[in-house]
Amino acid sequence: MARAGWSHEELVAGVLAGDRRALARAISLVEDGAAQAEELVRAVYPRTGGAASIGVTGPPGVGKSSLLSALVGEVRAQGRTVGVLSVDPSSPFSRGALLGDRIRLADHFLDPDVYIRSMGTRGHLGGLAEATLQALLLVDASGKDVVFLETVGTGQSEVEVIGIADLVLLVLMPGSGDSVQALKAGIMEIPDVIVVNKMDHPGAQTMLQEVRSIVALDPERERRPRILLTDALRGEGVSELWEALEARRRELEERGELASRRVRNLSGEVETLAVARLRERVQAAIADDPRVRAALRGVTRREVDPLSAVSLVVSTLTGGDGT
């Protein structure tokens, strides 16, 4: 039963009609982890898949929000509608630090064809991945042509959060030395497009050359990302960036890769969310199951080895032998 005056049917109809208030209410249900959110997503799912989704990631402070604001302007100039979902993986204590700059998107708050929403963690990353997918599907079903899925950070967990997007854009700035090293060392996945923002900074050209020389090492030429310079605050390079993203999308479509990537992303997403739910069960078993708790006490006393405790947890959940 939906709260605050919306019935399930009204919410479904509202989301599909692109009603902002219905969409906002639906995403709040998702954030609350309400059971009816899942029913909503189930109801609208056949109407999803129309949106072009773009994951935007990068370290904090590189200007992702300003860049998103400028990109939204580009998309709107083409007469297309846009959704922006900003996902904040930081702890509740420091929430303000990351969401404070969402204000840069305020230029678009009054545009009825732009829907902007920030989502924080409530608990752990697994729950966030599930909420992000649900919110993306709702925005997609509401008829937005383009959806940006933004998250901060460049690790594996962050990539999981935006792994459902059709394309991935990595935003760096001069001084993003760690990310460049991570690209070089192969511990960061190569995105579709890389942008070096704050192009007027003295180190911008050096960073551009450095990133270029790294991606040039990839023997699979077709996979090499385009790399561009932007200044999001002054709007420089943003049209070129949007064109690069569109070109990349066309390229993937022409090679039939967009469809296969979507299949792979959906299957990866099902894996991620199934593992997240199982993690919750593992945590519950560790907190509450008397046999598991006894085994953990044994581990602490060096009487039971940790791998036997792991096997017990797994067999408690699955009924098998836990190996």
Next chain:
Amino acid sequence: MARAGWSHEELVAGVLAGDRRALARAISLVEDGAAQAEELVRAVYPRTGGAASIGVTGPPGVGKSSLLSALVGEVRAQGRTVGVLSVDPSSPFSRGALLGDRIRLADHFLDPDVYIRSMGTRGHLGGLAEATLQALLLVDASGKDVVFLETVGTGQSEVEVIGIADLVLLVLMPGSGDSVQALKAGIMEIPDVIVVNKMDHPGAQTMLQEVRSIVALDPERERRPRILLTDALRGEGVSELWEALEARRRELEERGELASRRVRNLSGEVETLAVARLRERVQAAIADDPRVRAALRGVTRREVDPLSAVSLVVSTLTGGDGT
């Protein structure tokens, strides 16, 4: 049955006696994912817990290996024995990039009281976390006084790999702008000690001040890490770093926090490893289970929503309703 001439009993006895060849063979069994590795760890587990373990993390290229080499020298100068486990989370394709600099540890290869071992991924991160724990327990059981557990990167997944260590040292260098921003934004966990390596670099002092001002914001004064400058190649600041690590350990011991941290780490490790094993089962179900495969085809055709497929995967593994 142990291969290559070692029986289970010989391996257990050899590891416990601190025999290098036995330890090397045992860790190879761990890397191969052999069933007998688990038996070995079970057999030696009651003899673990004596080693002081220190996790060392940081972006690639900051000089972690040189610093480790210098720290090993400090520990040896005190007459204590050392193990170094370097864990490489990168893909097999770029392996060389990260392990190449292990050569800096070569100064210690001939010292019988130093055991150095690199471990790569074979498959996925879950397997690596399990192998890392097993290897750490084996080195611990072999009687090393101090064990360094090194990994590259600063994301959540990397922290999981070294999460079992008693203390965590974060290594940065001038130019590590992304990591500083991540600390500031609260998306990187605060370690016990932070070192800014390459102290002669013009940006070193600035970075030191920046990191200091970030950690000073933490209201829990006792948790604030010490922050030091080093030049690992020239050995500068390394004695002070080792003293800071020892002081931190004494502090935790005096407050009774080391014991509670070990309990928490072990329980967290059991969670991580149980989830990793369940992930393997999820992947197997997605690859092989006919009902799951049918559901995934339905997801791709927008006939079955992804969350229903997730519930099916979870219920297939656990026999429950999957929510």
